[in-house]
Amino acid sequence: MLLLSALLVLGGASCTKVKRGEYAKGSATVFCDDGFRNAIQEEIEVFEYSYPESSIIPFFVSEQEAIDTMLTDNTQAIVITREFTKEEREYMKSKFKRVVRQHCIAIDAVALITNKNNNVQSLSVSEIGDILNGKITRWSQLAGNDTTSIKLVFDNVGSSTVSYMRDRFLPEGKKISDNPNAFAQKDNASVFDIVKKDRDALGIISVSWLGNDLSDAKKVPVDQRYKDYQNQNDTIATELTTEVNVVKVSNPTEANDFNPVAYKPYQAYINSGEYPLFRKVYMISTAPNSTVLHSFYSFVTGFAGQKILMKTGILPYNSHARVVELK
Numbered sequence: 001m002l003l004l005s006a007l008l009v010l011g012g013a014s015c016t017k018v019k020r021g022e023y024a025k026g027s028a029t030v031f032c033d034d035g036f037r038n039a040i041q042e043e044i045e046v047f048e049y050s051y052p053e054s055s056i057i058p059f060f061v062s063e064q065e066a067i068d069t070m071l072t073d074n075t076q077a078i079v080i081t082r083e084f085t086k087e088e089r090e091y092m093k094s095k096f097k098r099v100v101r102q103h104c105i106a107i108d109a110v111a112l113i114t115n116k117n118n119n120v121q122s123l124s125v126s127e128i129g130d131i132l133n134g135k136i137t138r139w140s141q142l143a144g145n146d147t148t149s150i151k152l153v154f155d156n157v158g159s160s161t162v163s164y165m166r167d168r169f170l171p172e173g174k175k176i177s178d179n180p181n182a183f184a185q186k187d188n189a190s191v192f193d194i195v196k197k198d199r200d201a202l203g204i205i206s207v208s209w210l211g212n213d214l215s216d217a218k219k220v221p222v223d224q225r226y227k228d229y230q231n232q233n234d235t236i237a238t239e240l241t242t243e244v245n246v247v248k249v250s251n252p253t254e255a256n257d258f259n260p261v262a263y264k265p266y267q268a269y270i271n272s273g274e275y276p277l278f279r280k281v282y283m284i285s286t287a288p289n290s291t292v293l294h295s296f297y298s299f300v301t302g303f304a305g306q307k308i309l310m311k312t313g314i315l316p317y318n319s320h321a322r323v324v325e326l327k
Contacts, residue, residue: 025051025053025292026053026054026055026291026292027054027057027292028055028057028291028293028296029058029059029075029076029077030044030056030058030059030077030078030079030293031058031059031061031065031066031069031070031075031077031078031079032059032060032061032066032079033060033061033062033063033079033081033159033160034060034062034155034156034159034187035108035159035160035161035188035205035208036206036314037058037060038208038312039106039208039309040060040079041058042308042311042312043296043299043300043308043309044056044058044296045222046225046308047295047305049222049223050299051292054296055292056292056293060187062156062157062158062159063080063081063159063163064158065158066078066080067080070092071091071092073092073095073096073098073286076287076293077283077284077285077286077296077297079105079282080160080281080282080284081108081160081163081279081280081281082280083282084100084102084284088100092286099286099288100284100285100286101286102283103301104280104281105281105282105283105305105316105317106280106281106306106317107270107271107278107279107280107281107314107315108206108208108278108279108281108314108315109206109207109270109275109278109313109314109315110161110164110165110204110205110206110207110278110279111204111205111206111209111210111246111247112128112202112203112204112205112246112247112249112277113195113210113245113246114195114201114202114203114244114245115195115196115197115198115199115200115201115245116196116243116244116245117199118199118200118245119139119143119144119146120139120142120143120245121245121247122247122248122249122250122262123247123249123250123262124249124250124251124252124260124262125249125250125251125276127142128169128249131152131202132152132165132169132176132179133169133170133174133179134179134181137181138150148200149181149200150200150202151183151198151202152176152179152181152182152183152202152204153183153185153191153194153195153198153201153202153203153204154176154182154183154185154191154203155184155185155186155187155188155190155191155204155205156184156185156186157175157177157184160279161204161205162176165204168277188205188206188209189209191203191204191205192243192244195244196244203244206314207240207265207313207314208313210240210241210246210265210313211239211240211241211311211312211313228307229303229304229308230304230307240264240265240266246264247264248262248263248264249262249263249264249265249275249277250262250263251276261274265278265313267310267313267314267315270315280317281314283297283300283301285297301318306318
């Protein structure tokens with residue numbers, strides 16, 4: 001087991017002080033990439049408990065849909081894996097008189113998962129690239145004598161997870177869906193369910209769907225969870241699910257002396273960069289001050305909001321993490 005000891009450091013929007021009931025009344029929407037559904041649902045539940053006259057209505061969509069919705073001024077808050085460009089910020093200001101705030105809230109890992117009966121326990125970055133590009137098509141090319149085809153399973157084609165893997169591993173203009181053994185699903189939950197049932201599936205999923213800690217936390221009443229998230233002195237142990245195999249990933253390069261050691265996407269290894277498949281997560285808001293969405297933005301980027309993200313398996317951006325060995 002790994003223990004992650006984290007010191008969360010407040011900065012940016014998290015410095016905003018919002019008293020109970022002040023600026024936190026009313027309702028608003030937030031559009032979020034489906035990969036971060038679990039995290040944002042918990043953020044909303046605890047925020048609404050803290051501010052009972054508030055209501056945040058989430059829509060879990062593809063990353064591109066979230067961006068398009070903000071660019072048409074049909075929402076004032078989104079959660080995606082890139083910042084708005086200078087041109088997008090200027091467009092929002094000139095077209096809708098909106099000031100764009102954006103804050104990196106987390107570092108997310110893209111995880112690979114296999115069925116519990118699959119023998120493949122680890123992959124190198126180069127092997128992952130060969131799978132996506134169709135050079136490796138059968139499990140026997142990786143381990144054992146299983147000659148069945150690798151079924152590459154991912155969420156919808158507009159998701160941030162798919163965009164990350166495409167940009168990282170494929171030539172410009174090529175899509176993961178061009179691979180004849182690749183199958184798109186509607187969301188991360190569908191990817192997880194297929195891998196649990198299909199021995200030949202290789203799933204691509206956000207690590208926030210794989211942590212057990214949030215599932216355990218949800219069994220605790222929200223008032224107690226709120227108190228726990230305010231505690232600045234405890235240590236959090238994050239265990240990954242055992243319902244599927246979470247694949248270890250290695251990245252032997254000249255920079256690390258061709259180190260062949262493979263790592264699972266634990267928060268400490270995301271923080272150190274030893275787990276190589278990671279990306280930043282941003283919350284972007286055009287909500288004015290004194291609105292419920294601005295209060296929610298401040299909450300997510302503040303201490304309690306960052307602590308919630310840690311429970312999901314994502315690494316909060318405002319943190320310093322270290323691994324503590326359990327004897």
